[in-house]
Amino acid sequence: MxxxxxxxxxxxxxxxxxxxxxxxxxxxxxxxxxxxxxxxxxxxxxxxxxxxxxxxxxxxxxxxxxxxxxxxxxxxxxxxxxxxxxxxxxxxxxxxxxxxxxxxxxxxxxxxxxxxxxxxxxxxxxxxxxxxxxxxxxxxxxxxxxxxxxxxxxxxxxxxxxxxxxxxxxxxxxxxxxxxxxxxxxxxxxxxxxxxxxxxxxxxxxxxxxxxxxxxxxxxxxxxxxxxxxxxxxxxxxxxxxxxxxxxxxxxxxxxxxLAFGAAAEPVRARGIxxxxxxxxxxxxxxxxxDSQDYFDELIEEDARRRRRRRWMWGFWIVLLVAAIVTTFVLGYQWTQTRYYVGEYNGRVAIYQGIQQDLGPISLHELHTETTIDVADLRTYDQQRVEQTISASSFSEAYRIVQRLEDSVD
Known part of the structure; x- marks a missing residue:
């Protein structure tokens, strides 16, 4: 040290x-x-x-x-x-x-x-x-x-x-x-x-x-x-x-x-020997x-350099912001695709991959598996749950939910 x-x-x-x-x-x-x-x-x-x-x-x-x-x-x-x-x-x-x-x-x-x-x-x-x-x-x-x-x-x-x-x-x-x-x-x-x-x-x-x-x-x-x-x-x-x-x-x-400002500053400045x-x-x-042309040329170049630096900094932050937004969207979308839910498709129980929400024109879910279980055959309580969708953290969990629904029909 x-x-x-x-x-x-x-x-x-x-x-x-x-x-x-x-x-x-x-x-x-x-x-x-x-x-x-x-x-x-x-x-x-x-x-x-x-x-x-x-x-x-x-x-x-x-x-x-x-x-x-x-x-x-x-x-x-x-x-x-x-x-x-x-x-x-x-x-x-x-x-x-x-x-x-x-x-x-x-x-x-x-x-x-x-x-x-x-x-x-x-x-x-x-x-x-x-x-x-x-x-x-x-x-x-x-x-x-x-x-x-x-x-x-x-x-x-x-x-x-x-x-x-x-x-x-x-x-x-x-x-x-x-x-x-x-x-x-x-x-x-x-x-x-x-x-x-x-x-x-x-x-x-x-x-x-x-x-x-x-x-x-x-x-x-x-x-x-x-x-x-x-x-x-x-x-x-x-x-x-x-x-x-x-x-x-x-x-x-x-x-x-x-420190002294205005008229009060004069006594401070007068202390010098x-x-x-x-x-x-x-x-x-x-x-x-x-009146030197060289001086004005240098000033123009200095101003141009500052403008270039500002443009570079703005460009850097804009690119960084766009990259952060894209990264957040990609990671967010990838996370949604790890989720599943059980819902209805053409009157039958189905498993969907993703989450229910849409992001503007972008759908965050898609049909993964269509079963042969008719929603109408389910108990009233289970029908309501399927119509409102049942969330699952994985496909295996969603599959177990479907099995339980199928067992309740039997």
Missing amino acids: ANVKASAAVSHVGRIRSNNQDSGYAGRRLFLVADGMGGHAGGDIASAIATRRIAEADADYGTAPEAAAALEGALVAANRQLAETVADHSELTGMGTTVSSLLLEEDRVVIAHIGDSRIYLLRSGELSQITTDHTFVQRLVDAGRITAEEAMVHPRRSVLMRVLGDVESSPEIDSMVLDTAPGDRWMLCSDGLSGVVSFDEIQEFMSADAGAKQVADRLVKASLDGGAPDNVTVVVIDVGDPPAPETPPLVVGSAAAP RLPTLRPHPVQETHFEP
């Missing part, structure tokens, strides 16, 4: 932003980073709501598949809660948040991810980026139209293609289950770190012989030294023995402050209206 040896969560408003729209959570088994978007429309509220809702999934599940279902379900529930909040507070329209979350279960790690926050793994001195950014520039990188280095300085590097919020009722969430082992060091971060500190620098800090808290502090400081044009949040988890002692979950960033600007260029907002 993989234990959490140590963990840490650190969040900073950065050198330009006036409020912290990031949230971080370091719990007993669950860890996450959420980066809110929407500016003063409620990015801080979005990340806080999502973090608090997803944190409810911090529990033991017994198996990795159960943990994966619970974690992905928590993100979907957070998305629904964000949409409900926007419905109640129209001034928050457009708010959303990224989420990168990690849950340890036995010797496995369950990951659920949407947006451009990231999860890294340091194993045996080698750093790997585990998650893929859901951004416009990442789509360009995947298509081979720009390099990863060009993506770092692309003017539209902050444009998100997928987030939790009031955009999609069923957001597409990346989920995976990976092995983990003692000695692994996991790191979750907002793009305030990955957009400023290079991969090689992150690997250097992560490889240092230092504790989780010290590594997290150094990573945040590296972002600040690089200008920190955005909020920066880092969560570091060390896997190994002995397990860390039980402590209350650590919540940082906007999720650590009380504004540091001197070290970079002369303006801060790029997460969403804006670009």
